[in-house]
Amino acid sequence: MTPSRAAFAAILAKDLRSELRTLQSLPAMALFSVTTLVIFRFGLDRTSLSGSLAAGVLWATLLFAAVLGINRLFVAEREEGGFDAIRLAPIDRSVLFGAKVAALVIYLAALELVAVPIFAVFFLDGAGGLGPLVAVLLLADLGLAATGTLISSMAVNSRARDLLVPLVLLPLVVPLMIAATGATEPLLALGGPSYHRFGTWLMVLGLYDLIFGLVGYAVFDFLLED
Amino acid sequence: MYGKGLKPLSIATVAMLAVALSLVFFYAPLDGDQGFIQKIFYVHVPLAIVALIGFILGGVFAIAHLRTNNRKWDAYSYVSIHISVIFGVAVLITGAIWAKASWGHWWVWDEPTLVSFLIVFLLYATYYPFRYAIEDRDRQARYASVFAVTAGAFVPLNFMAVRMAQSLVHPRTFATAEGGMPGEMMLAFLCMLVAIGLLWTTLVKFELTAKSASGQVKRLRRALDAPVGGGSSRIAPEVS
Amino acid sequence: MVELAALPLAAPALPLDEAGKYVAGAYVVFMVLLVVYVGIMAAKLGRIERELREVAAIAEDRKAEKREEVSA
16 A cells, blocks of 8 residues: 555544544434424425425435534544644645545435435335435535535634534535435436436536545645644 | 736726727617616626636635745735625626516526526625634635635536526526627627726725735834734735 | 617517616616725725824834934
8 A cells, every 4th residue: 555545544544433432423413314304394394205395305404414514523633633643644635635525425424324214214205216316425425525624624723613614615515406406306206216317417416526526635735734 | 016007007997988888878789678678788797707707816816825825816816806796796786686677576596697696606705704713814814715716616617507407498588698699789798898807907906005005004113113003904914 | 879769669678767777776786886895995095094194203203202312
């Protein structure tokens, strides 16, 4: 393994371990998503959802849970002095970006593993659309993780970071949401899943991931020098 | 020396605006569909185009700042974004007036360009609270540049995504600069575009000059060991 | 020149006097924002002038002190 890849694996393992240690965050976020779904049930006064409404409820819930949870990863790091240790290590700082993104993707995937089936149980009539939904979820997670890591690593050193991350992150993920809901809506249609423009939306998601992955990779160095 | 060239620039701006506005109201023919209301476009669209270019320039200056660590690029980036946000307010209000005149509603989701612009505006509006939240000035400048670069990359992606989200059922109900425009309209439009571009440049230079003057006063105070006044802004970058 | 007489034939979306108000409104908004910005910058300029005045007074005081020192 090249030193970079070894460093990547080490940081990733450390992040996951620290996340498993601070177990509070993930179950809390999962619980938050389920409660949000209940609020949607009563807010919309619907017991069954399909098409664009289903896609909207699902993605709004996932998005808000993600935005709330994103701060947690960096807060823990900073409080444990993890940043200083990383800065002293003789590795390319952008590797840290990759590791953080990977950790955040795994975190989001774990969240969805709980939230999506419960969503299906609460609101969907059939589980046909859920298989291809996995592809949408994964690509969206990547994009969310890239921008989330970028923004929260800037906000971690600021005051009012709990407000700052959602404030800046939400407009940034609008194109992501457009593509994700665009792909999800036909999957959850009333008559059964359809794949209208599915490939196109997946490509848009991929493009988003690529652009913000590259931007994050390029600028992350500047965020850690002090 | 930021003030140098400001006078000829402002003169050129005023002249160009006068020429362009005359063309808009006395030379360009009336639109067949929209009638007199179409005249709003001559101010709305150039403002939008110039604002978007301004945002991207803010990102370019930010890249220069990150690479050279010269604070003046941070000032350029900040002011570019500042003026573009103000132009953005004008874009959204004139867009709403056009929507009300055309469709009777102050806002329509059918117009992908306007919706995209709203999202871009919302993002850049967070630039100020973002800067304000970071206390250390060095870090503030650096992070603001990262923000500007990220936001600059966001702009084209956002326009593409919103456009794709538009249902194909609602066709665009007007023709902007994209073809279908008679020559006289195009001329008036291009002149307005140049005029608004000059206006943007003049205002940016104007604000940079003001900042520079403030910076010189501070420098003078420090040289005289005089107490520094309490008027320094927390978020605006200092120029010296 | 714009053929005003041809206006009704061109079937505009709104009659001219109503449409005129909206167009005028849009351009007025543009002008107002511009003037507001100029106003804000004018306030900044006023502050700079005030500060320069202070600094000039300080510099003159220093100069006067130095002359006293030299002659004393």
